[in-house]
Amino acid sequence: GAVVSQHPSRVICKSGTSVKIECRSLDFQATTMFWYRQFPKQSLMLMATSNEGSKATYEQGVEKDKFLINHASLTLSTLTVTSAHPEDSSFYICSAREGTGSNYGYTFGSGTRLTVV
Amino acid sequence: QQQVKQSPQSLIVQKGGISIINCAYENTAFDYFPWYQQFPGKGPALLIAIRPDVSEKKEGRFTISFNKSAKQFSLHIMDSQPGDSATYFCAASSYFGNEKLTFGTGTRLTIIP
Numbered sequence: 001g002a003v004v005s006q007h008p009s010r011v012i013c014k015s016g017t018s019v020k021i022e023c024r025s026l027d028f029q030a031t032t033m034f035w036y037r038q039f040p041k042q043s044l045m046l047m048a049t050s051n052e053g054s055k056a057t058y059e060q061g062v063e064k065d066k067f068l069i070n071h072a073s074l075t076l077s078t079l080t081v082t083s084a085h086p087e088d089s090s091f092y093i094c095s096a097r098e099g100t101g102s103n104y105g106y107t108f109g110s111g112t113r114l115t116v117v
Numbered sequence: 118q119q120q121v122k123q124s125p126q127s128l129i130v131q132k133g134g135i136s137i138i139n140c141a142y143e144n145t146a147f148d149y150f151p152w153y154q155q156f157p158g159k160g161p162a163l164l165i166a167i168r169p170d171v172s173e174k175k176e177g178r179f180t181i182s183f184n185k186s187a188k189q190f191s192l193h194i195m196d197s198q199p200g201d202s203a204t205y206f207c208a209a210s211s212y213f214g215n216e217k218l219t220f221g222t223g224t225r226l227t228i229i230p
Contacts, residue, residue: 093160108160
C-alpha cells in the first residue's frame with residue numbers, strides 16, 4: 001500500500017529558531033499533500049493544502065509566514081515552522097492524496113512532535 | 118455543509134463485545150468515507166473505507182455500515198480486543214470538492230478485560 005514517511009518524529013528547538021519537517025511519498029507520486037496540526041485529545045486541524053509546483057493554500061487563521069510550505073517535487077513536501085515559540089509546540093501530521101480518478105484515498109505520515117523551549 | 122459529526126466522544130466496551138461509532142455528514146457531494154485509527158503519538162492509519170455505491174463493507178472484524186439517505190455511516194468492531202483501544206476518526210471527502218478530508222471529532226475507545 002501507499003506509504004508516507006515523515007521526519008523527524010520528534011524535535012526540540014529553542015524559541016526563535018526555525019525547524020523543518022519533511023513529508024515524503026515513498027511509492028507513489030503525490031500532487032497534493034496536506035499538513036495538519038493536532039492538539040492533545042483533539043481532532044486533526046487542517047493547516048494547509050500543498051500542491052506540487054504551486055503555492056500552498058492555507059486555512060483561515062493559519063499564518064502563512066510562520067508555517068512555510070514547499071512542495072517542490074511529486075514526492076516531497078516540507079513544512080518549516082519559522083521563529084518558533086512555545087505556543088507552536090504541537091503534533092504535526094502530513095498526508096498525501098493517492099490514487100487516480102474517483103478511486104482515491106489519503107495516507108498519513110507518522111507525525112512529528114514539536115517542542116519549543 | 119462541510120461538517121462531519123461523530124459520536125460518542127468516548128466509549129468503553131468489554132473484551133469480546135461490539136464497539137459501535139457513528140458519524141453523520143451534511144455534504145451530499147461526499148463520495149469517500151474512511152475510518153482512521155490513531156494510537157498516542159502516531160499518525161492516523163486507515164482502517165477501512167467505503168464509497169457510497171455500497172451500503173456495507175467488511176474487513177475482518179471491522180465493518181462500515183453506510184446509509185446514504187440518512188447521510189450516516191458507522192464503524193462496527195466485532196469481538197473487540199484490548200489492542201483496539203485507540204482513538205477513531207471518521208472522515209469524508211469529495212472527488213469534485215477541494216480535495217481535503219473533513220474529520221469527525223474522534224472517539225476514544227477503551228476495551229476492558
